[in-house]
Amino acid sequence: MESSTKMHTKGLDFYYNDAQALYDISLEFPQNRVTALIGPSGCGKSTFLRCLNRMNDLIPKTRAKGEIMLENMDVFDPALDVVSLRRRVGMVFQKPNPFPKTIFENIAYGMRVNGVRDKALIAERVETSLRQAAIWEEVKDRLNESALGLSGGQQQRLCIARALAVEPEVLLMDEPASALDPIATQKIEELIISLSKALTIIIVTHNMQQAARVSDITAFFYMGKLIEVNNTDTLFTKPELKQTEDYITGRFG
Amino acid sequence: MNRRNIVQTIGFVLLRSAALINGTALAVIVWFMVSRGWRAISWSFLTQAPTDSMTRGGILPCIVGTVCLMGIAVAVALPVGVASAIYLNEYAAQGTFVRIIRLGINNLAGVPSVVFGLFGLAFFCIILKMGVSILAGGLTLGLMTLPVIIGTSEEALKSVPQTYREASLGLGATKWQTIYRVVLPSAFPGIITGGILGLSRAAGETAPIMYTGAVFFTPDLPGSLFDAVMALPYHIYVLATAGTNIAATRPLQYGTALVLILLVFGMNLGAIILRTRIRKKMRL
Numbered sequence: 014m015e016s017s018t019k020m021h022t023k024g025l026d027f028y029y030n031d032a033q034a035l036y037d038i039s040l041e042f043p044q045n046r047v048t049a050l051i052g053p054s055g056c057g058k059s060t061f062l063r064c065l066n067r068m069n070d071l072i073p074k075t076r077a078k079g080e081i082m083l084e085n086m087d088v089f090d091p092a093l094d095v096v097s098l099r100r101r102v103g104m105v106f107q108k109p110n111p112f113p114k115t116i117f118e119n120i121a122y123g124m125r126v127n128g129v130r131d132k133a134l135i136a137e138r139v140e141t142s143l144r145q146a147a148i149w150e151e152v153k154d155r156l157n158e159s160a161l162g163l164s165g166g167q168q169q170r171l172c173i174a175r176a177l178a179v180e181p182e183v184l185l186m187d188e189p190a191s192a193l194d195p196i197a198t199q200k201i202e203e204l205i206i207s208l209s210k211a212l213t214i215i216i217v218t219h220n221m222q223q224a225a226r227v228s229d230i231t232a233f234f235y236m237g238k239l240i241e242v243n244n245t246d247t248l249f250t251k252p253e254l255k256q257t258e259d260y261i262t263g264r265f266g
Numbered sequence: 267m268n269r270r271n272i273v274q275t276i277g278f279v280l281l282r283s284a285a286l287i288n289g290t291a292l293a294v295i296v297w298f299m300v301s302r303g304w305r306a307i308s309w310s311f312l313t314q315a316p317t318d319s320m321t322r323g324g325i326l327p328c329i330v331g332t333v334c335l336m337g338i339a340v341a342v343a344l345p346v347g348v349a350s351a352i353y354l355n356e357y358a359a360q361g362t363f364v365r366i367i368r369l370g371i372n373n374l375a376g377v378p379s380v381v382f383g384l385f386g387l388a389f390f391c392i393i394l395k396m397g398v399s400i401l402a403g404g405l406t407l408g409l410m411t412l413p414v415i416i417g418t419s420e421e422a423l424k425s426v427p428q429t430y431r432e433a434s435l436g437l438g439a440t441k442w443q444t445i446y447r448v449v450l451p452s453a454f455p456g457i458i459t460g461g462i463l464g465l466s467r468a469a470g471e472t473a474p475i476m477y478t479g480a481v482f483f484t485p486d487l488p489g490s491l492f493d494a495v496m497a498l499p500y501h502i503y504v505l506a507t508a509g510t511n512i513a514a515t516r517p518l519q520y521g522t523a524l525v526l527i528l529l530v531f532g533m534n535l536g537a538i539i540l541r542t543r544i545r546k547k548m549r550l
Contacts, residue, residue: 068432073360100438110429112448123437126447172433179437 016043019213020065020102020183025079027060027069034060036238038079042183042230047205047214049228049245051221053260057237058217062185064088065215066102067095083183100127103181107188109168111160111175116152119160119171123179138178146174147204166197173204184208186216190223202227221261225249233257299524306521315485319510325522330487331400331495332529335479336469338404338491339411344461346408347415351457354416355423356445375413379473382410386478401491403479410474411464418460422453455541462537466530472499482508498526 020042027035035057042048050058063069064077067088081088088098111119120139129135139156143149148170152163160171169189176184186205190198205214205227218224224231225245232242233256241248241257252258314324350371358364386406396402426449434444450457468474480500488495505519506512 066436068436071432071435096438096440099436104432104436106429106432106436108429110427110433112430112433113452122434122447123439126434126437126439126443175433175437 016046018042019044020081020083020215022061022064023080023082025061025064025077025081027057027064027077028075029072030074034237035064035077038239040232040239040242042213042215044213045209045211046229047209047216047227048230048232049224050215050217050232050234051219051224051260052234052240054219056234058234059187061234062187062215062217065183065185066099066104068104070095100179101181102183102185103176103179104185105169105173105176105187105189108192109165109172111163111168111171113159113161115157116160116163116171117156120175120178123175127179142174142178143171145177145208146170147200147207148174164197166193166200169193169197169201170204173201173208177208181212183213183215186214188217188219191219198223221249233260235260296527299520299527302517303520303522303524306517307524311521312525316483317485320483320505321511321515321518325496325498325501325518325525327485327487327496328498328501328522329525329529331480331497332469332499332526334400334488334495335404335407335475335497336465338400339408339468340461340465342405342408343411343415343464347412347461348419348457350412350416351419351423352445352450355420356441356449371413371416375417377410379410379471382406383474383477385409386474391478397492398478398481398494399492400479400488400495403475403495403497406474406478407468407471410471411468414464414467415457415461418464419453419457422456422460423449425456426452455544458544459537459541462533462540466533466537469530469533470499470526472503476500476503498522498529502526 018041021040023039025035025038026033038061040048050062052058060069065081065088069075069077077089079089083098083101086098086101087093112122114122117139120142121135124135124138140149140153143152148167151167152171155162160168163171169192173184173189189205190201193201202223205216208214209229216224216228228245230242231245231248233240233248233252235256241252241254243253248257249261252261258264311324312329313326315327316325317323354364354367358367383406386402386409390396390402390405391398394402396405430448430452431444434448435441439447472480475497479495480497481494482496482504484494484496502519502522505515505522
């Protein structure tokens with residue numbers, strides 16, 4: 014089943030001060046597929062992910078070279094309004110980070126900052142997003158309570174719903190289940206698979222079983238370099254490189 | 267008992283005594299003021315102007331004056347201080363320029379209050395032609411409170427988790443929307459607390475206002491911002507050092523001091539209540 018490329022990077026280098034963190038990364042992300050980025054800690058996979066919505070702009074003294082394209086949008090174009098990029102490329106973080114606001118306001122936030130004023134529309138999309146994130150049944154009677162009263166797993170699904178509410182085309186997930194228990198993790202994984210019907214998902218994970226379960230494509234990073242990328246099934250059963258095999262079989266990392 | 271445990275016990279005893287000394291000092295001051303001052307306090311003491319060369323009557327003009335001075339100080343220092351803190355903590359690139367500004371703020375905090383008074387006299391009263399007035403005195407007090415407000419506001423902003431900012435920006439919010447809608451509401455309890463604590467400190471200052479806003483005696487309540495006023499701390503100073511009959515006004519002095527302390531306690535209590543309420547509302 015072929016799929017057109019939603020986003021790609023070409024020859025991407027990235028530096029913290031003078032320390033190079035990414036070397037010449039060229040990677041394509043097919044539309045409505047889940048791509049998993051795996052590799053040991055410090056291999057650059059999170060840095061790479063945060064390049065895709067320019068979240069690294071927040072860190073002083075960093076710079077990137079190379080090309081990132083979201084369809085026809087040049088992500089590094091100096092004239093680009095980064096706000097419009099982040100509207101299209103949503104993000105879910107490692108630790109659940111709901112705002113200290115009500116559940117409803119957490120979801121409505123993205124619409125409000127993007128200028129949606131229609132109350133009926135906001136209420137409707139809050140419900141849709143919560144349903145998409147499979148948390149509606151659990152929170153529908155407490156929308157006006159603080160989001161901080163939810164459990165960790167619920168908070169993370171709330172954060173996913175919050176990201177969905179601005180209707181992004183790409184969703185970046187930075188180890189979204191690493192702070193959660195197995196049951197909550199399973200719910201997040203099911204969610205990722207169901208969301209990929211309508212979204213392009215790029216997920217960083219430490220957990221190789223997770224990558225194998227949820228992703229269509231897996232990319233293996235090591236020491237800031239992209240070592241191998243292939244269909245997930247192929248990469249996990251017949252890796253081309255010894256280095257990849259050593260990592261996925263748990264010989265290092 | 268081995269050596270480690272003995273050392274630990276001695277350590278805890280020392281720490282506890284330090285805390286105890288603190289509490290005792292406060293208790294002694296309060297007891298001293300209350301026991302000597304409470305008899306002076308009556309409804310007419312709080313609602314009348316001083317009479318008979320300030321040997322009788324009340325302190326209403328001083329209370330009103332202090333409240334007016336505080337009002338101007340807060341109206342100036344809070345917005346400017348919070349704005350500076352936002353700039354320093356959220357916008358400014360951390361470099362030499364910001365370091366110089368920080369140095370300036372820290373040094374401003376160390377300037378003696380009498381120097382603020384002289385500066386206020388020279389700058390607000392004379393150069394800006396405000397004269398000795400509520401406006402000049404309030405501005406001087408506000409200026410003195412500024413470093414405290416900037417400092418506490420910055421601490422409050424720093425305590426807002428970075429993940430809130432990332433989440434907001436990741437949803438396509440601008441930096442300003444992020445600050446206005448997420449960072450400031452979270453930092454608000456800390457900012458308010460710091461502001462009120464700074465002001466309650468300033469409420470008791472005599473030196474900055476004795477040249478700029480407060481006068482020896484004026485029985486009339488202020489009619490405009492350009493009127494001079496009586497103020498509680500300055501009134502105590504006047505009664506205790508320059509009154510017509512120092513010994514006879516002793517009860518008035520203690521009474522005035524007690525009112526000042528109660529005012530400051532009241533403001534601090536207000537800050538605590540406000541903070542708890544907001545925290546509870548946000549379930550932080």
